[in-house]
Amino acid sequence: MSGHPGNRGEHVVGEHVVIVGASLTGLHAAEALRGGGFAGRVTLVGAEPHPPYDRPSLSKRVLAGRMSADSTGLPQRQDLDAHWRLGNAAVALDRDTKTLTLDDGTALGFDKLLIATGTRARRWPDTAEAALTGVLSIRTRDDALELQARLAARPRRVLVIGAGFVGSEVASVCRELDLDVTVVERSAAPLAGALGQWAGAAAGRLQRGHGVDLRTETSVLALEGDADGRLRRVRLSDGDVLDVDVAVVALGAVRNVEWLAGSGLAIDARGVQCDPFCRAVDTDGRPCDDILVAGDVACWPHPLYEGLLAVEHWDNAVRQARVAATTILHGAVRAHTALPTFWSNQFGVNIKVVGVPGRADQVAVLQGSVERAAFVAAYGRGGRIIGALAVNTPRALDAYAEMISSRMSFPPDLNAADAPDPIRVLDLAVPAAG
């Protein structure tokens, strides 16, 4: 069956690229297509009513009330001459006919498809408790607006469930607003999943130093509401019952892949699998030339790391979008091999991460001092450096990225002027490769 539009009449000019997901990845892919001279049609399909906006500021300045949700709209570098279908979700993909079905019943044909549907916040598992007024998560502009309004109304206490990056940033904003906040984390330390136990312990001291009631190795047993369905109390596994008006569920993200059920693409909890050129891989392991994947929804093989990588990083979304656009324009000529890079700002501290510290079996501070909250820690696995964490030392990180890319042995011999003496290498619990 010919899905090619080339001879379908006067409306048809060149190829039709459809991008599903009109956020960071979708925008940057469209820009890269036009920047690369693509003259065909570009359609952006986005489930949210908003044009692309900046999510990282949601849990930071927007929540603090220092930035309006409207100002989060992202700039575009050039005229995209695109057709936008905002407020429209894709609900099915038929690869044989190269057609998408949208939630309003529209059938949308494509020559090339970019899957950029990202993730959504994992919901609180108890549906009745999740439905209580005051139980929120933060992934979208609308989420951030609602939470910001609730914080501005000065609740008695805010509960944050989960001490990953987003949960920790929310706790930071609560303290900035001088609100009482309890953070409940099932593991032994905040940020431990991404940065390991040792850095997690340092993050825990930072949080407590800023007045956060941080409860690690603790879980939420129940969220309790009043007769009007408003959150009133939380029951914790440590036996405490706290009065809270707001609970922020920060239990991580779930990939938006349900709409691809039955498409024959290789998909699991890590996302939609693709090859280094961002081509989606089908369940037989074959890459599809016409279906690309990028951003938070993608998982892919990286030359430096075992298995597949799946990250939720702003930087990866932008870079992978550009690789996908290159593949659309020129075929499989440019592999996505960038090192994962991430930043977070919380409690007045600049955190930058490169590589994959979460997979390390050892860590060592190589520069600066943890006590003075300015240091670089390197992470190793199997005797080579695989990641680095820079706290309030953003300019140091490029050198570590170089070491990671060149597979330098761990701990690297730096002789840095500000190195601690002696350098102590700590063992970390070995996580499974992804």
Added chain:
Amino acid sequence: MRVMVDLARCQSYGQCVFAAPEIFEISGREVLEYDSAPSDEWRLHLERARAACPVQAITIGPAAGPGKDDGQPSTVRPAADSMGVLR
């Protein structure tokens, strides 16, 4: 007008702060903050900041999204084929 700083790349050098103090500031020790929707009167300062950034982390442009004329038939709007599929 919208501004976006690639904070993965930004090294908190602060050159942008010197060029456009109305828009950029370093808060805490190393945290760059900025006004992402400044008024057009700062355009010149912004351009200066963008040029001064040693790692080219600053993007300036109009807000992304459908333009005023979206929804009108245009060269980029898909058209239905004989099967009713927008192509």
